[in-house]
Amino acid sequence: MHVRKLTGALAAALAVTASLLGGQAVAAPTTDADGALAARVVTYDASGSAEFRSAVDRGAAIWNESVDAVELRPVASGQSANIRVLADNGWPRALTTSLGNGTVWIGRQAVNEGHNTIRISSHELGHILGLPDRKPGPCTSLMSGSSAGTSCTNAYPNAAEKAEVEGYFGGRFAPKAGAVPLNTMIVD
Numbered sequence: 001m002h003v004r005k006l007t008g009a010l011a012a013a014l015a016v017t018a019s020l021l022g023g024q025a026v027a028a029p030t031t032d033a034d035g036a037l038a039a040r041v042v043t044y045d046a047s048g049s050a051e052f053r054s055a056v057d058r059g060a061a062i063w064n065e066s067v068d069a070v071e072l073r074p075v076a077s078g079q080s081a082n083i084r085v086l087a088d089n090g091w092p093r094a095l096t097t098s099l100g101n102g103t104v105w106i107g108r109q110a111v112n113e114g115h116n117t118i119r120i121s122s123h124e125l126g127h128i129l130g131l132p133d134r135k136p137g138p139c140t141s142l143m144s145g146s147s148a149g150t151s152c153t154n155a156y157p158n159a160a161e162k163a164e165v166e167g168y169f170g171g172r173f174a175p176k177a178g179a180v181p182l183n184t185m186i187v188d
């Protein structure tokens with residue numbers, strides 16, 4: 001992960017901004033030993049994701065490999081996470097309450113039809129990171145979701161999707177609004 005170098009004053013301003021945004025805000029950016037801003041940390045709790053837990057961790061790791069401005073990190077025990085990840089028998093879906101915050105369901109209905117669990121995980125996390133569905137679309141697009149068919153196992157965002165997330169989380173003082181509708185259940 002590349003480190004985004006900022007002055008100490010700017011980093012301090014960012015910390016103040018993050019604290020003013022309140023409980024639903026994206027977690028405060030982390031700084032390295034020099035006080036440089038590294039990435040905004042968004043925590044996730046996959047303890048309710050049952051048999052999909054490793055797929056969820058892989059989906060988060062794929063986002064961490066793909067973008068610099070945000071880092072998905074498993075929540076520490078006893079802390080409340082920005083993202084809850086659950087398993088159920090419905091269709092996969094996501095509810096984004098604000099950029100970087102919400103709930104994801106890894107639905108067994110799609111898994112049973114043959115859709116790839118890591119692509120599902122990465123896709124649903126993409127909604128929480130601000131991306132809407134882009135359907136129908138090719139397998140190279142993560143946000144084309146199930147429209148790419150069960151043979152599609154690509155779990156990586158394409159260049160445009162990466163750039164979009166970098167733009168939302170790479171704002172100098174506060175995250176921008178994502179393109180995903182807020183407080184709306186996005187099915188698929």
Ligand SMILES: [Zn+2]
Nearest residue numbers: 133145187188
């Ligand atoms: Zn979707």
